[in-house]
Amino acid sequence: MLDLQPGQKVLDVGCGIGGGDFYMAEKYDVHVVGIDLSINMTFFALERAICLKCAVEFEVAECTKKTYPDGTFDVIYSRDTILHIQDKPGLFRSFYKWLRRGGKILISDYYKSAGPASEELAGYIKQRGYDLHDVEAYGQMLRDADFHEVVAEDRTGQFIVILQSWTLLGITHEVGHYCSSTGFGSCLSQDSN
Ligand SMILES: C[S@@+](CC[C@H](N)C(=O)[O-])C[C@H]1O[C@@H](n2cnc3c(N)ncnc32)[C@H](O)[C@@H]1O
Numbered sequence: 001m002l003d004l005q006p007g008q009k010v011l012d013v014g015c016g017i018g019g020g021d022f023y024m025a026e027k028y029d030v031h032v033v034g035i036d037l038s039i040n041m042t043f044f045a046l047e048r049a050i051c052l053k054c055a056v057e058f059e060v061a062e063c064t065k066k067t068y069p070d071g072t073f074d075v076i077y078s079r080d081t082i083l084h085i086q087d088k089p090g091l092f093r094s095f096y097k098w099l100r101r102g103g104k105i106l107i108s109d110y111y112k113s114a115g116p117a118s119e120e121l122a123g124y125i126k127q128r129g130y131d132l133h134d135v136e137a138y139g140q141m142l143r144d145a146d147f148h149e150v151v152a153e154d155r156t157g158q159f160i161v162i163l164q165s166w167t168l169l170g171i172t173h174e175v176g177h178y179c180s181s182t183g184f185g186s187c188l189s190q191d192s193n
Contacts, residue, residue: 002104004028010076011035011098014081015065018045025054030075035061062110066089071100082109087140092145105147108155111135147174 004010006029012021012143015034024030034056036042045058064087074093085091095105114134125132133141139152 002075004030005056010075011073015077016041025056031055034058037062068098070097072098074100074103078107082107086131088141092142096145104136118187
């Protein structure tokens, strides 16, 4: 989907402990910069990076306050983090500027169906402090930030299969319940011009 090429520079927004970053750096020989608000997560990521030869760097940073020179990255990636961000349009405008011409962005995140949420779901979203939208709205936000060739799609089915395989492995069952009742994943991919 991202067609990563050796030597490209990737930004992972909300990288957590960096699992996807080590994978991208080792498999595709790209240089990954991971940023995360959490000192603990970043510490684990840094600890994992010790002695590894792949090009990964991590920084504690609030993504809505972070700045990079225009055109710094070939790819911006973010998994399950944008739901924490209230000013998504502002962040997407920053992403557009941070990408080089023709760069790509890939985001996966939770979404909610269009229209009012059930009382149970609304309570959950409020309690977690999430800011969720429907898939179409996510796509439109990216187009409004000037991204082209935006694909915003529901990957709930794929996610459920993954969760079921975890359940079979005895890893979790609670997340599956949540996701099957809310839907998961606007998977967005687009080129900037
Ligand atoms: C659900 S975790 C996902 C972590 C990782 N992307 C993954 O898929 O394993 C969400 C992450 O977003 C980070 N986060 C939340 N708000 C953020 C912000 N404003 N700036 C940077 N990171 C943020 C959290 O600290 C957390 O590590």
